[in-house]
Amino acid sequence: MRLNVDHSTVYHFEPPMRGAVQSLRMTPSKFKGQQVIDWGIAVEGAERGAAFRDGAGDWVETATLLGPVAQITVHVTGTVDTVDLGGVLQGHRERMPPAAYLRPSRATKADRALRELAESAVADISEDDPLARAHALTVAIRSAIDYTPGATNHSTTAAEALSLGHGVCQDHSHALIAAALSLNIPARYVTGYLFASEEEGLHEASHAWAELHISGLGWVGFDASNGVCPDDRYIRLGSGGDALEASPIRGVSQGAGVERLDVRVSVDQVQQ
Amino acid sequence: MFCSAFMSNYFNEMFSGKTVRPPYQGLDSWSADMPQELRSLKQSEAEALFRRIGITFAVYGDGGDPDRLIPFDMFPRVFSAGEWHKLELGVKQRARALNAFLADVYYRGEIIRAGRIPADLVYRNEAFERAVMDIKPARGVYSHIVGVDLVRTGPDEFFVLEDNCRTPSGVSYMLENREIMMRMFPQLFRENRIAPVEHYPKMLRRTLASVAPERCDRAPCVVILTPGHFNSAYYEHSFLADMMGVELVEASDLFVEGDFVWMRTTEGPQRVDVIYRRIDDAYLDPLCFRPDSMLGVPGLMNVYRSGGVTIASAPGAGVADDKAIYTFVPEMIRFYLGEEPILNNVPTWQCAKNDDCKHVLENLGDLVVKEVHGSGGYGMLVGPKSTKEQIAAFADKIRENPGNYIAQPTLALSTCPTFVDEGIAPRHVDLRPYCLVGESIELVPGGLTRVALTEGSLVVNSSQGGGVKDTWVMA
Numbered sequence: 183m184r185l186n187v188d189h190s191t192v193y194h195f196e197p198p199m200r201g202a203v204q205s206l207r208m209t210p211s212k213f214k215g216q217q218v219i220d221w222g223i224a225v226e227g228a229e230r231g232a233a234f235r236d237g238a239g240d241w242v243e244t245a246t247l248l249g250p251v252a253q254i255t256v257h258v259t260g261t262v263d264t265v266d267l268g269g270v271l272q273g274h275r276e277r278m279p280p281a282a283y284l285r286p287s288r289a290t291k292a293d294r295a296l297r298e299l300a301e302s303a304v305a306d307i308s309e310d311d312p313l314a315r316a317h318a319l320t321v322a323i324r325s326a327i328d329y330t331p332g333a334t335n336h337s338t339t340a341a342e343a344l345s346l347g348h349g350v351c352q353d354h355s356h357a358l359i360a361a362a363l364s365l366n367i368p369a370r371y372v373t374g375y376l377f378a379s380e381e382e383g384l385h386e387a388s389h390a391w392a393e394l395h396i397s398g399l400g401w402v403g404f405d406a407s408n409g410v411c412p413d414d415r416y417i418r419l420g421s422g423g424d425a426l427e428a429s430p431i432r433g434v435s436q437g438a439g440v441e442r443l444d445v446r447v448s449v450d451q452v453q454q
Numbered sequence: 455m456f457c458s459a460f461m462s463n464y465f466n467e468m469f470s471g472k473t474v475r476p477p478y479q480g481l482d483s484w485s486a487d488m489p490q491e492l493r494s495l496k497q498s499e500a501e502a503l504f505r506r507i508g509i510t511f512a513v514y515g516d517g518g519d520p521d522r523l524i525p526f527d528m529f530p531r532v533f534s535a536g537e538w539h540k541l542e543l544g545v546k547q548r549a550r551a552l553n554a555f556l557a558d559v560y561y562r563g564e565i566i567r568a569g570r571i572p573a574d575l576v577y578r579n580e581a582f583e584r585a586v587m588d589i590k591p592a593r594g595v596y597s598h599i600v601g602v603d604l605v606r607t608g609p610d611e612f613f614v615l616e617d618n619c620r621t622p623s624g625v626s627y628m629l630e631n632r633e634i635m636m637r638m639f640p641q642l643f644r645e646n647r648i649a650p651v652e653h654y655p656k657m658l659r660r661t662l663a664s665v666a667p668e669r670c671d672r673a674p675c676v677v678i679l680t681p682g683h684f685n686s687a688y689y690e691h692s693f694l695a696d697m698m699g700v701e702l703v704e705a706s707d708l709f710v711e712g713d714f715v716w717m718r719t720t721e722g723p724q725r726v727d728v729i730y731r732r733i734d735d736a737y738l739d740p741l742c743f744r745p746d747s748m749l750g751v752p753g754l755m756n757v758y759r760s761g762g763v764t765i766a767s768a769p770g771a772g773v774a775d776d777k778a779i780y781t782f783v784p785e786m787i788r789f790y791l792g793e794e795p796i797l798n799n800v801p802t803w804q805c806a807k808n809d810d811c812k813h814v815l816e817n818l819g820d821l822v823v824k825e826v827h828g829s830g831g832y833g834m835l836v837g838p839k840s841t842k843e844q845i846a847a848f849a850d851k852i853r854e855n856p857g858n859y860i861a862q863p864t865l866a867l868s869t870c871p872t873f874v875d876e877g878i879a880p881r882h883v884d885l886r887p888y889c890l891v892g893e894s895i896e897l898v899p900g901g902l903t904r905v906a907l908t909e910g911s912l913v914v915n916s917s918q919g920g921g922v923k924d925t926w927v928m929a
Contacts, residue, residue, distance in 0.1 A: 203710055203752040205741040231712035232753065234760040237560075237587025244756040246711045277588035279563055281577040423584065432741045434752040 183265075183414040184219070184452040185377050189258040189388065191431060195439035198250035202435035204228075207373075207420040207428070208258050209241040213274035215267040216417060221260035228254075238370075239276035240420035249437070256431060261452065262417050269411025271393065271401040271418075280368040280395040289356050289424040290371075292364035293341035299326060300361035312367070316394045316404060319365075323358045323406040336425070351390045352425050354406035358392040359424070368395035370421045371428045372403060377415040377449040387447040390428075393421065417449070465608045465868040466880055467531070477534040477928050478871075480646040484639075485529060485871065485878055493528075493873060496638055500526050503634050525921035526631060528638070531870045531883055531903040538649075538899055538927040541604070541612065541887065544797035545897060547787060549600040549889040552619055552774045554790035556596035560587050560770060565789050571782045579779070580827065581772030583735060585742050589759045592665045593893065596768040597775075598730075599658070600889040604797070606868040613800045613865060615884065617783065619775040620767050621732050624902045625888050626690040629654060629697070631924040632900070647929040649899035654888070655697035658730075661892035665764050666727040674727040677701045677717060679708070681733050681749045691732050705733075710753030715763045728764045729754075735769045777826045777860050778804060801863060805856040814861040815852060818845045821861040822912075823852065836912060838864050867912055870923065872905055882906045884914045885925065899927035 193202075204225070210218050225245040233243035247254060286292065292300070303322035304315045326344055333348035340360035343353035355371050362369035369392055376389040391405035391412060403412040412418070422428030435441075468478040488496075504523050533541070558564050559576050566573045576582055601622025603615040632651050636643050659676060666674035680691040682704055695702035707718050708726065716723040731738065737747040742755035757763045773779065781802050784795040803810040803821075814821060823835040835848040852859050869880030887901035903923040904914035914920040 201709070203741065205753065205756055229712045231714075232710065232756040232760045232762055234589075234756070236759065237584065237589070242756060242759070244710065244753050244760075246709075246753065248711070277561065278584060279566075279573070279577060281573045282582070282584055282587070284574070285578045285580075285582075426745065427584075432745075434740050434745075 183377070184261060184263050184454055185375070185415075185417060186450045186452050187258060187260050187262070187375050187417065187448070188450075189375070189447045190445070191256045192444040193254040193433075193435075194442040194444070195252055195254075195435065195437070196442070197437070197439050198252040199435040199437035199439045200249040200251075201437075202247045202249075202251050202254055202433060204245045204254070204256070204431055204433035206243050206245060206256070206431055207240050208256075208430045209243075209419065210260070210262055210374075211239060211271075211274060211418045211420065213418070214272040215265055215270075215412075215414075217263045219261040219263060221262070222258070224255075224257045224259075226253075226255045226257075227251075237277045238421050239274055239278075242420075251435065251437075254433075254435075264414040264417065266413040268413070269403040270399055271403065274401070280401075283368040283370045283395065283423060284363060284366065285423070286360060286363050287424045287427070289337075289339045289426065290359045290363060290369075291339065291341065292360040293344075295344055296341055296357065296360050297364045299323075299344070300364045303361070304365065312396045313399065313402070315365070316362070316367070316396060316402065319358060319361050319394075320404040320406045320409065323354055323361060324409050327354055327357055327406075329354075329407055351405075351407040355390050355392045356424060358394075358404060358406045362392070362394050369393065370401075371424050372418060372421045373425075373428050373430050374412075374419045375417040375447070375449045376408075377451055379451075387449045388445070389416070390425065391416075464866050464880070464882070465606060465611075467606070467868050467870045467883075469871075477532040477537070477926075480642070481530065481532065481871075484642060496528060497873070499638060500528060500634055503637065504630070507630060524627065524916045525907060526634070527872050527881075527905055527907070527921050527923050528635070529871050529873055529878065530635065530642075530924045530926045531885075531905075532926040532928065534928050535649075540796065542897060542899070544612070544614075544795070545600075545602045545604075545887050545889050546895050547791065547793060547796050548602055548614065548617065548783060549597070549891050549895055551783065551786040551790050552600060552617060553594070553596055553891055555786045556619075556768070556771055556774050557590075557594045558790070559773060560589065560596075565786065568789070570785050570789050571779075575778055575782075576773060579773050579776055581735075581770065581776055583770035583773075585755060586759070586768065586770040591768045592667055592764050595665055595891050596771045598661060598665060598766040598891050600891060601886050602797075602889065604885045604887070605865055606883075606885070607866050608868075612797055614783070614797050615800060616777060616780055617775045618886075619771045620734075622886065622888060623687045623690055623732075624886060625654065626693045627922050628888070628900055628902045628925065629693075631902075631922055635924040646926070649927040649929045651898045651900040651925075654898045655694060657890055657896060657898065658694070659698040659700065661890040661896075662728045662730055662764075662766055664893035665766065667761050667764055669761060670727045675717070675724060676728040676730065677703045677708075677726055679703055679705070679729050679731040679733055679751075681737070685732070687732060694730075700730075705749050705751050708751045708754070710751060710757055713757065713760065713762045715751065715754060715757050726763060728766060730766045735772065738765070738769060777802075777824060778806070781860075800865060803861045805852055805859040805861065810861075811852065811856045814859070815849055818849055818861075820864060822864050823848065823859050823861045826858055826860060832917065836864065839912070864912065867906075867914075870903070870905065872907070872921075872923075874907075874909075879909070881909070882912050882914065883923070899929075900925045 330348035597619035
């Protein structure tokens with residue numbers, strides 16, 4: 183599938199800030215499931231630099247703006263060819279050992295409810311079938327947390343989302359990671375884009391899901407919000423232990439301004 | 455219980471029976487002939503000097519005077535050239551192995567693949583930083599200043615208590631103690647051939663300059679990054695910056711632009727090549743670690759990871775000095791260097807292991823128990839010095855969270871003569887030499903000797919009533 187992405191993130195500051203620095207993790211991953219035809223990240227008025235590929239294989243770069251900064255516009259446009267690999271992250275080069283993703287963060291720490299949910303989800307599945315266990319966890323999280331925008335915020339933890347019973351893709355992913363970690367399965371948070379045709383009723387063009395490490399297969403994506411493994415409708419950007427670490431944009435601005443955020447994302451299929 | 459009579463079982467560094475051991479011979483008549491009045495006079499002179507320099511040490515959790523002086527004992531602690539030679543080789547060997555370990559675990563992890571260190575101990579460690587995986591620091595050095603805490607139990611027996619790979623503090627005391635001794639007792643330094651330590655700041659600066667990023671094509675700009683004057687080691691930060699002739703900066707003095715880190719100066723921005731940071735990893739950069747850090751420089755880690763600046767010690771270096779990893783340092787020495795350890799580890803029980811934990815709980819009265827991530831002598835139990843109630847309470851804490859504790863036998867720490875109210879008496883001491891790792895590996899002949907001033911006490915931490923001494927290595 184050929185997908186076009188147009189994603190703009192605009193930060194408005196009132197009064198303007200003295201300066202800002204952003205770390206951008208917004209370049210599609212290199213693996214067999216996707217190939218970049220064309221990709222660009224534009225940050226108006228910013229000095230760019232300090233770019234590198236990190237241990238998890240993500241391309242990261244830095245944008246700095248000297249004040250006064252009333253507005254920052256991060257505009258990402260590009261075209262990516264995707265193929266369906268059933269969620270398997272094939273041919274992805276990274277140095278990070280899966281065991282480095284076994285330590286929970288504040289957001290992905292399992293409480294008793296999450297541990298029990300995980301244990302009962304896999305109770306009848308042999309440890310020799312880790313893929314089936316991962317699917318069962320995904321299903322269990324999906325039914326325990328209703329997709330409800332607005333019920334949670336960016337700092338809601340997995341345990342809080344489960345107890346609320348409502349959340350968005352970030353909460354589903356955190357909860358799935360927490361459940362996996364409680365069973366000693368390496369798991370991480372993935373960000374990207376999702377092409378969602380209206381009739382399918384899929385959620386969020388700017389999307390997040392989880393990857394669990396399955397012996398024999400390697401990293402495999404699981405999207406608990408939509409109850410599927412990522413296929414050719416998904417574009418993978420980067421990963422981290424949780425939403426904070428995997429953030430496409432992490433920024434700090436200096437000053438007393440109040441921030442207002444405007445995000446527009448469109449992912450369209452290009453007819454070939 | 456430990457009483458004075460039992461003290462004779464400890465190795466006394468000065469006296470072997472009635473004979474004075476050779477390295478201390480220059481001090482025998484000096485101390486014996488010093489009249490009580492002169493001693494008191496000198497002691498208050500020393501205190502006045504320390505106050506004037508402003509060297510104080512705020513003690514966490516004490517709630518007392520934050521400007522309290524660490525007590526300085528005028529009786530020097532002495533090593534012969536031969537004793538020091540072995541220590542030096544042992545410390546350098548350890549520093550090499552610890553750096554090789556860090557370069558390995560943030561790259562291929564061969565030691566884990568080879569089954570010599572458990573993966574969980576490394577990758578689940580709180581100090582392991584995913585952010586620096588596959589990032590190669592200049593010259594492959596992660597820990598540029600390795601402080602190795604040593605104790606002595608016999609003429610030829612030294613044990614390493616712990617390694618400090620992040621930012622070991624206390625070196626300013628090593629330098630000040632020497633300076634003050636030289637001012638007060640110049641004749642001692644004329645009569646004895648004592649190896650100098652005062653070139654340490656120069657050596658540190660040379661070490662840091664030698665690890666500037668490869669793309670730095672000029673005389674490297676080195677700075678010391680401090681969390682600020684409220685930090686308990688702020689004095690040391692400013693002292694070292696002064697002695698090294700480099701800028702002392704806070705995060706707000708630095709900013710990231712383009713590929714580099716810059717320092718605001720009156721003559722405009724100046725590029726910074728090497729940052730000797732005295733800030734913990736978690737606070738270094740809000741874009742990489744704790745987002746709420748006000749002490750960090752936003753974007754610093756991206757510049758570091760793309761090779762634009764060197765951070766000393768490297769973020770993530772703490773995974774090598776964790777108390778659970780410590781057990782494996784001898785293994786690292788064999789694995790990376792193909793050598794046998796010159797310095798011994800103290801046998802250590804890991805409460806995370808069931809058998810070890812059982813042993814520890816059954817023998818608490820004889821053991822020293824420490825928190826895996828603890829420091830400064832807090833949260834530890836010295837079995838032989840504790841009451842039954844204290845031991846029982848500590849046992850509950852261990853049962854609650856075994857993985858948080860390790861235990862070691864109570865070591866018979868050597869003693870060194872120390873001035874006390876009654877005259878001169880033996881007190882227990884330890885030693886922290888500071889090994890510098892850059893283009894070469896070197897250390898000045900000396901270190902920080904800490905002394906437990908309370909009779910019979912084995913806890914030398916300044917926060918627990920410890921003092922310091924000048925440390926001599928005879929040339």
